[in-house]
Amino acid sequence: MSQKKSKVRDHQIDPGRHGASHNGIGESIAKLFARSEAAVFRERADEASVSRIIERYCREPDVTTDIDLSALAERFNQSEVPTEPCDFADYLDYLAEHVVPHSVRTCSPRFIGHMTSALPYFVKLLGKLMVALNQNQVKLETSKALSFCERQALAIVHRLLFDFPEGFYAQHIQRRESTLGIITSGGTLANVTALLCARNFCLGPSNGFAGVEEEGLAEALDHYGYKGAAVIGSSLMHYSFEKAAGALGIGLRNIIKVPVDRDHRIELPALEQAIADCRARRERVIAVVGIVGTTETGAVDPLPEMAAMARKAGAHFHVDAAWGGPLMFSTSHRHKLAGIEEADSLTIDGHKQMYLPMGIGMVLFRNPHLAKVIEKQAQYVVRARSYDLGRRSLEGSRPGMALLLHAALNLLGRKGYEFLIDEAIRKTQYMADSLRARPEFEVLVEPAMNILTYRYIPEPWRERAAAGELTESDNRIINGFNERLQKIQRRAGRTFVSRTTLNTTRYGKAVPVVALRAVIANPLTGEPDIDYVLNHQLQIAATM
Template sequence: MTAIQEKTDFKHLFLTNSSIENYESQMNHAMNSVTAIMTSRFPYSGHSPLDVKVGIERAFPEFQPMIKQNHQAVFEKLAHSIAANTIHVSHPACAAHLHCPPMISGLAAEVIISGLNQSMDSWDQSGAATMVEQYVMNGLCKMFQLPKGDGVMTSGGTQSNLMGLLLAREKAAAKLWGWNIKKQGLPREHYRLKILCSEVAHFSVQQAASILGLGEDAVVLVKADKKYRMCMEDLASCIGLLKQQGDLPFALIGTAGTTDFGSIDPLDEMSKLAKAHDLWFHADAAYGGGLVLSDTKKQRLAGIEQADSITVDFHKMFYQPISCGAFLVKDRDSFSFIKHHADYLNPIEDEDDDIPNLVSKSIQTTRRFDALKPFLSFQLVGQNEWAEMIDHTMEVTQKTYEVLRKDPEFAVYHQPELSTVVFRYIGTGMLSKEKLNQLNYHIREILLKNGEVVMARTKVGGEACLKFTFLNPLTTIKDVQTIISKMKEIGDYESRRLQDEQN
């Protein structure tokens, strides 16, 4: 028999005791690619999408070269063509979206997560990592006062909101018709099922309704008041009207931090109304959940402990690297609605032997060990310091609101409840609504093209607006005043140009 010659020179490609030197070398190159952009004066390079695309294609003309490339050369090209053209999220002038600067502790955790490469679906793929995730869930349930609760890590708010409505739908079908959607599919009467949320709630509510087979029309939008919180009178009216029409409201979504306005719905009142009408109450605290860490601000979340399920994002006000979310339930037995058993993964016998397989309470199978990020950060950053960061950020937001409100060249649309400010540059007031819309978008585009400021845009009542989203504890009111001065300078120049066009 001819001996089979085995190729054994792959060890340098994988992390083993014989490849540690290569691992450290590539990790150092990777760190240099990241730290290089930390010296940038601006939050973005200013390059256009086309310029960035062309630059990457020039640096890497072949998707998969036949012959391996030199490590140092590849990482240098990566640093110049990719890293240098990403958004510097830790820069004080990066204030566009709910996109936080990551804590160094979270970045350190990412190194461990990738190196260990645990898969969180089953105990035999994760070991202690499973226990860490459960430890984090237990701690979160204690924070949000859910003594009989449980949770699971998710990719973020969109997935968590989907899970909340999935459980709500399953429970409603079982209670109303004795129907098991998991096994039998949607019942004939499913078109009567309705979800209620604020008109300024996150779009993922409609997205979830679509995915769950109920359709976007199943979502009933309740009016928001002048502070962009859910109007309780309109909520009661909507519930009454739905029942009168023969519809079946089954879920109510309360938002603790809307994307644009940072508004927090009256969660306590909503929880009582949900209980009175037997509705599943889901609290979307993806944005505002971090207030639970602040003794001076946590009262704004009053009533969240009554929610049947809660969305929490660690990659927002908890300052963890993306992605890092959590989904909590008040009653741990609620996860039974989505439990599936696979003999190769989470057999029933494992439950009898108290072997934890987290896939039993997730809609994902393979998952990263993301719980290590908040776990390590909670150990390395004290709650007092965390609370100070949140309080500081909200103080900067309030000061920004006051500066803009007192400036006649700006119109502000709300008083901040969290850390966003929606406003509009109006200048001297000589431009039409259409021209003002153009002007506000121009201001944002010019600042981005210059690489100086990354800020967001939105619309309120058809009016183009600008938005600050402050999630960076390093941003000061002085930084904001510098940005405002730049906006006014651009606004003055552009408004004169547009006024000439208008005339």
């Protein structure tokens, strides 16, 4: 690469001082950090190259290439660090050849299998601003305005979900002692944080005992006379609760999974029984978990009844609304979240139906003082009595993703989000209707919102399927067919739906059913795209 020295005017890195041993490397590095006019000029040119790559990438409708995975892996098998700095243009060429085309076009209108979607254009631009500001939300000394901005964005989301009186928000929104919510890197950490708060609250300080956080879980159970700690939710709880139970020392076996009904909602009598069983075994129920939008089918648990049971048991009531929370924006669909305001804590993901880029989850708290149970301090950072957000969060240093959340709330507005939610649910109904109109397909679960599970029924089984008379062995064959179908579709790269295994009650409880799973959230996905995906599946099936 060129070693010619650029005109570094404002803030100069002095490459000369370092001595001859660096052989001009100083000039190269100076250029990368420079803020001169020449640097700005070059940056604009490079930015145009990046934009061209992005535009070319977004224009293609296919989901990805059909490259063989092991061949792709082999392109990334060098483990030696490059010695010399590489030229930016060369590196962009490399990305454009080896990385970008073999990524997964999550913005494709025909990528309707996961919870990742096209994004509004402004997040790219503000993402760049976020990186340029490079604020660290852990403390006020490295964020300032953006700490207050984060608190505001969280308060707005809190209010949408809990809808406390105006005065409540006026009091807590910027109050150092209050925590309406915490931004996390994702829904998993939001769930972990919620259960951590629940655990620390349920096993807190008492009678000269310093509490579980200070003394450890074994001591805490011992002090309180419990044989264990448990978390109870439906069998459709997200696997992040297993990560949480494992990490928090609760143990995977103490995640108690209650069966669901035909609609994939937790069975309330079974929940009541599970709580009673814990009491009988002298296990402390740390939290009852309700789900708003199960990962597999988008089902919503009966929250008001669950809240009442949790309260009666003295357990924390956590609601995992990572997917379904944004239905709060919709006048037509908000009623599906009834009871959500009873939650003690609530997870919602920014990078799902809030159309933000990957990397932003949130946990919100009914009680603005609950998060005190995880408070930490350090001399050099997160001082007591400060505005420092890192005092009450599992994570430490973290980026200013709050800027994007704040922006989206303003740039989409309640009505913009409402439109997105309403449209997604409408198109899901369209897809369900399309499936029902084709004898080849079977809808497995009526969609509660915008996740749809279905499967292909090969011709010989269609009549029996329609009559609800498939045997276990029939289902095994059909399962294998659908698994192969989805794998072929995924490998081909033109379209994408995901695959899961349901324990549907349709054919008796014991029968696992392989389901094709569509997630309809991308605003670019139109009815023709849905038809295209289904037709593609029919074509594949025809060749199998």
